[in-house]
Amino acid sequence: MLEVKHLTKIYEDGTVALRDVSFTVEDGEFLVVIGLSGSGKSTLLRCINRLIEPTEGQIIWNGIDITAADPAQLREIRRQIGMIFQQFNLVKRSSVLTNVLAGRLGYVNPWASLLHRFPKEDIEMAMQALERVGIADQAHKRADELSGGQQQRVGIARALMQQPKMILADEPVASLDPVLAHSILGYLEQLNQEEGITVICSLHFLDLVQRYATKVIGLRDGRIVYRGTREDIRRMTDEEFKEIYGEEAVRVSVGPREGGA
Amino acid sequence: MATRTIQREKLPSLVPPPVAGIASLIIPGLGQVLARETRRGLLLFGSLVSITGLMVWRIYDLAHLEPGPLAMLRKAIARRPVFVVPMLIGIVALWLWNAWDAYRQAQPDVKGGAGIFVLVIVLFFTLGWQIGEIDLYKLGSELPDAWRPLSQVLWPWPAAVEREEEILSAGADILVPCDDNPPPPPEEVPGQPYLVATPTCGELSELGENNQIIPGTTLKLVGRGFAPNTETKIWWVDPLGNEFVVRQSGEYVVFQTDDTGSFEIELIMPYRLIPPSAAGPQIHRVEARQVVGTGPARPSEPLRISIARMIETIFLGMMATIFGIFFSIPISFLAAKNLMSGSWLTLAVYYFTRTILNIVRSIEPLIWAIIAVVVVGLGPFAGILALTIHSIAALGKLYSEAIESIDPGPIEAIQATGANRLQTIVYAVIPQMIPPFVSFSIYRWDINVRMSTVIGLVGGGGIGFVLIQYIKLLDYRAAGIAVWFIAITVAILDYVSAEIRQRFV
Ligand SMILES: Nc1ncnc2c1ncn2[C@@H]1O[C@H](COP(=O)(O)OP(=O)(O)OP(=O)(O)O)[C@@H](O)[C@H]1O
Ligand SMILES: [Mg+2]
Numbered sequence: 001m002l003e004v005k006h007l008t009k010i011y012e013d014g015t016v017a018l019r020d021v022s023f024t025v026e027d028g029e030f031l032v033v034i035g036l037s038g039s040g041k042s043t044l045l046r047c048i049n050r051l052i053e054p055t056e057g058q059i060i061w062n063g064i065d066i067t068a069a070d071p072a073q074l075r076e077i078r079r080q081i082g083m084i085f086q087q088f089n090l091v092k093r094s095s096v097l098t099n100v101l102a103g104r105l106g107y108v109n110p111w112a113s114l115l116h117r118f119p120k121e122d123i124e125m126a127m128q129a130l131e132r133v134g135i136a137d138q139a140h141k142r143a144d145e146l147s148g149g150q151q152q153r154v155g156i157a158r159a160l161m162q163q164p165k166m167i168l169a170d171e172p173v174a175s176l177d178p179v180l181a182h183s184i185l186g187y188l189e190q191l192n193q194e195e196g197i198t199v200i201c202s203l204h205f206l207d208l209v210q211r212y213a214t215k216v217i218g219l220r221d222g223r224i225v226y227r228g229t230r231e232d233i234r235r236m237t238d239e240e241f242k243e244i245y246g247e248e249a250v251r252v253s254v255g256p257r258e259g260g261a
Numbered sequence: 262m263a264t265r266t267i268q269r270e271k272l273p274s275l276v277p278p279p280v281a282g283i284a285s286l287i288i289p290g291l292g293q294v295l296a297r298e299t300r301r302g303l304l305l306f307g308s309l310v311s312i313t314g315l316m317v318w319r320i321y322d323l324a325h326l327e328p329g330p331l332a333m334l335r336k337a338i339a340r341r342p343v344f345v346v347p348m349l350i351g352i353v354a355l356w357l358w359n360a361w362d363a364y365r366q367a368q369p370d371v372k373g374g375a376g377i378f379v380l381v382i383v384l385f386f387t388l389g390w391q392i393g394e395i396d397l398y399k400l401g402s403e404l405p406d407a408w409r410p411l412s413q414v415l416w417p418w419p420a421a422v423e424r425e426e427e428i429l430s431a432g433a434d435i436l437v438p439c440d441d442n443p444p445p446p447p448e449e450v451p452g453q454p455y456l457v458a459t460p461t462c463g464e465l466s467e468l469g470e471n472n473q474i475i476p477g478t479t480l481k482l483v484g485r486g487f488a489p490n491t492e493t494k495i496w497w498v499d500p501l502g503n504e505f506v507v508r509q510s511g512e513y514v515v516f517q518t519d520d521t522g523s524f525e526i527e528l529i530m531p532y533r534l535i536p537p538s539a540a541g542p543q544i545h546r547v548e549a550r551q552v553v554g555t556g557p558a559r560p561s562e563p564l565r566i567s568i569a570r571m572i573e574t575i576f577l578g579m580m581a582t583i584f585g586i587f588f589s590i591p592i593s594f595l596a597a598k599n600l601m602s603g604s605w606l607t608l609a610v611y612y613f614t615r616t617i618l619n620i621v622r623s624i625e626p627l628i629w630a631i632i633a634v635v636v637v638g639l640g641p642f643a644g645i646l647a648l649t650i651h652s653i654a655a656l657g658k659l660y661s662e663a664i665e666s667i668d669p670g671p672i673e674a675i676q677a678t679g680a681n682r683l684q685t686i687v688y689a690v691i692p693q694m695i696p697p698f699v700s701f702s703i704y705r706w707d708i709n710v711r712m713s714t715v716i717g718l719v720g721g722g723g724i725g726f727v728l729i730q731y732i733k734l735l736d737y738r739a740a741g742i743a744v745w746f747i748a749i750t751v752a753i754l755d756y757v758s759a760e761i762r763q764r765f766v
Contacts, residue, residue: 051673079679089670093692102688106679114687155674162678 001026002048002166002198007057009043009222017043019222021057025200025215027165030192032209032233033202034226035219036245041202044219045168048200049081050074061166079106082159082197084188086171088151092144096135096154099143100126103161122161129157133187149180156187167191169201173208181205185212206241210234218244272297274367282364289356292363301366305359308381312355315388316348344391351384410737417741423561424554429488431455432498432548435480435530436462440542454486454522456549462542465533477530480547488553489522497531498546507531507547518551563739566727571746573641574723578710581645585652585709586702592618592653593660600664614657621654626712630721641722648709648716656705663697699765707758714747 002025009018017040025031033041046052048059050066059066066077082103090099104122105113112118118126130136133153138146143154152172159167169188173181189212191197203209209216216233218226226244228236274281274296285292290306293299323345324336338345358377365371413420431454434444439462449455463478487493495507495514507514509529518524528547560568594600596618601611629647637643671689680688717725724743731740 046673049677051677075679075681077679078677081677083674083677085670085674087670089668089674091671091675091689091692092668093696094688098688102675102680103678105675105681105684105688110681110684113684116687158674158678168677 001062002200003058003060004048005058005060007044007047007059008055009040009047009052010055017222018047018054021219021222021224023217023224023227025198027198028192028196030189030199030201030212030214032213032216033200033219034204034206034209034216034244035202039219040222041219042170043222045083045170045200045202048168049078049083051083075106079162080165082162082164082167084152084155084159084167084169084172086174088148088155088175090143090151090154090158092142094143095139096130096141096143096146097123097126097139099154100129100139100157100161103129103158106162126157126161129160130154132160133157148176149183152176152180152184153187156184160191164197166198166200169199171202171204174204181208182211188212206236210236220244271369271372273369276367278364278367281367282360285363286356286360289359290363292360293366296363296367298366302363305362305377305381308378308385309352309355309359312381312384312388313352315392316352319388319391320345341391344387348384348387351380351387355380355384410735413737414741414744417563417738417745420738421561421564421742422558424558425556427553427555428550429454429553430496430548430550431484431487432546433458433461433482435545435547436542437530437545438462438464438542444544449485452486454484454549454551456547457483458547459483463530465530465545467533477532480528480530482524482526482528482547482549484518484524484549485522487518487522487524487549488551489518489520491518491522491551491553492516493518493524493549493551495526495528496548496550498548499534500543500545501535503534505531505534524549563731563736563742567724567739567742567746570717570724570727570743571750574713574717574725574747575710575750577641577644577713577721577723578648578706581648581652581709581713582702582706584645584649585656585705588649589653589656589660592657593664596657596661597664598661599667615661618654618657621650622658624651626651626716627719630716630719634720639720639722639726644713644716644721644723647721648712651712652705652709655708656701659701660698663694663701666697667693696765700762703758703761707754710754711751714751 004024005022007018007021008016010016021040021044033044035041043052047054048066050069054067057067061077064073064077066074069077091102098116101118101122104118104125108118108122127136127139130139133156135146135150135153135157138150143151146154155172167188172188173184176184185201185208188199188201192199201212203212210233213233214230216226216228217224218228226240276284276292276295281292281296283292284295285302285305288306289309290302290304293302293305296302320333320337323340324333327333327336334345355377358380362374362377365374431447433447433456435458436443439460443460443462446457446459446461447455458480460478460480463480466477467475469475482495484493493516496504497507498504507528508531514526514528516524516526592614595610595614598611601607626647629650630644633643633646633650637646667690671693672685675685675689713721713723714725714728717723717727718729720726724747728740728743728747731737731743
């Protein structure tokens with residue numbers, strides 16, 4: 001169980017990105033964070049594994065206070081939390097396999113890894129992970145030779161290598177077209193349902209939210225302005241959606257027929 | 262409708278057209294300004310004032326010794342009529358055109374017209390021609406004279422090899438003046454060159470009372486057994502042993518032997534150098550001489566020096582590049598804004614480093630070489646120092662920009678896997694840094710080798726050093742060899758560096 005208590009983040013320039021955010025996520029949940037651009041979604045996700053240092057508040061995961069962890073503990077925590085990014089964040093010039101193996105960096109012998117040496121089992125595991133996302137044949141290509149959808153699948157494979165208990169996904173499909181979006185979120189849903197991995201994912205499109213979320217929180221100006229269950233979100237109307245997204249937003253439809261943006 | 266044209270409404274003129282015209286006649290451009298064409302007016306004013314000003318300066322330059330402006334003008338016209346007269350006509354025409362233009366611009370519905378600016382450009386061009394002392398006639402008339410050294414530079418390879426040299430000569434005695442028994446022709450020895458002169462006596466050329474030329478006897482010279490197709494000179498040896506190459510109507514007597522090593526020429530006996538002696542007839546001697554290379558060809562001294570200095574140049578560039586890379590890497594971290602924006606102290610270091618790098622970089626390597634020569638003396642070390650300094654500044658800037666443009670995404674992603682700091686650097690930072698670092702370093706090596714040829718000119722070692730010496734010694738063939746080596750090396754390096762960079766990026 002992940003408990004976020006009174007989380008506040010104030011950037012050095014004085015921007016208040018999160019104000020007193022509190023929520024809990026049960027194990028095995030698919031939590032979707034929605035909110036306008038600049039509402040603090042990325043900041044929230046990065047506070048959870050402390051890529052960004054929270055200013056105030058506590059984050060407790062299965063009884064461990066992430067916010068109080070020392071660097072060694074923090075690495076131990078981080079390696080159990082996979083992360084997927086909007087821009088994929090692959091090392092473009094490295095091979096696909098190297099990118100995937102990087103997911104093991106928190107587990108392997110650090111000195112051996114500096115020479116790019118990984119145990120045999122890890123290499124087999126990497127090939128299986130690539131197999132699982134359907135791009136095993138691309139393993140030896142350079143990462144930037146792959147298409148966007150393939151790159152995001154490499155990102156998922158990298159997260160899988162961490163054998164994560166939780167996955168943080170920051171707008172994983174915002175740079176992909178709608179068909180690919182469903183395929184990528186499909187993998188996350190599968191991991192969530194079959195392996196019970198908790199997923200915290202920020203999304204932009206209501207249709208995707210309704211399709212995949214088991215729980216939703218809505219952010220606006222760094223505050224939680226909406227909390228909903230799977231049933232709530234299925235019944236959500238355009239008015240409620242506008243409430244979160246502000247007046248200028250319109251409901252964007254993501255379907256095979258219309259496509260959206 | 263994809264295209265849009267920007268239409269400016271024409272404002273009505275403040276004055277009637279004739280007034281605008283007269284205004285522009287008094288002050289160029291004024292009429293246009295009054296006609297609400299302010300920019301056009303200012304442009305014309307500026308053009309006319311500067312053209313007229315420059316013209317006054319040129320006339321003064323041509324004739325500043327004359328008293329008074331009118332005398333100067335006359336003198337200037339006399340000295341450079343082709344320049345001064347058309348310019349004066351052009352300026353007057355421009356002035357009148359400017360007035361007429363103002364008259365037109367003041368009318369409603371009249372716009373633009375670029376013709377007047379064409380005249381402005383033509384006048385500036387004419388001024389530039391004169392100020393730049395462009396002299397196509399000189400270029401044409403002196404090119405033929407320059408052709409000989411130039412051709413030696415372009416094709417210097419005959420001087421690339423040398424052989425042992427041997428002088429091949431044969432002579433015949435000539436009695437001056439003739440008497441009853443002229444000397445017999447020399448005996449022919451098989452395998453030796455052999456020269457027969459007929460007749461074997463005669464009179465030397467002389468200057469008469471009124472400096473008129475009294476030509477001497479014409480000798481027919483027949484040579485056999487010389488080296489074929491080889492430059493041959495005719496020498497004269499007088500009884501006192503003075504030797505000189507014979508001239509005929511001002512030119513040295515130099516010719517090629519034929520395929521069989523023979524020749525046949527006519528020679529008017531030269532002027533006497535010593536006064537006619539009372540002792541009566543004297544024996545002079547005419548000789549044909551060749552310089553013949555024998556033995557195997559071997560690389561000449563210029564070739565050997567050029568190769569050695571070219572290698573020195575390549576290594577000079579390489580050492581400067583290696584030192585440059587070595588020192589610029591740490592400096593580039595200090596000059597990368599993303600790394601240094603932490604506190605005001607690091608930011609101050611950043612600005613300081615950047616400023617120094619920019620100053621050092623803006624000073625040409627040639628200047629650094631002159632400074633380095635003063636410090637460590639002539640030689641390659643001075644060149645290495647100069648190029649190293651400039652490389653540090655140039656690479657420091659390029660590297661720091663590469664660091665600044667690192668994508669933070671992969672760093673974040675690797676950190677999120679639980680990697681430690683060193684792992685993050687190895688997996689996320691270094692892969693991003695290698696391509697620009699390799700690319701910039703190779704590029705710099707290329708530049709440094711090219712620059713080191715130039716740096717030699719001021720004493721910084723390398724091939725430039727010998728090139729400038731050969732040019733000063735007027736040894737154009739040797740200079741040509743050096744130039745060829747530079748060109749070949751630069752071309753190869755250019756190709757190689759382009760290849761490597763393409764592979765890496
Ligand atoms: N490094 C930073 N320094 C200062 N302010 C920041 C920084 N990163 C983000 N912010 C600000 O914090 C606020 C929240 O940003 P955040 O990136 O979390 O929003 P977001 O919901 O992820 O938006 P988007 O949908 O565009 O990704 C914004 O106002 C942003 O400008
Ligand atoms: Mg974001």
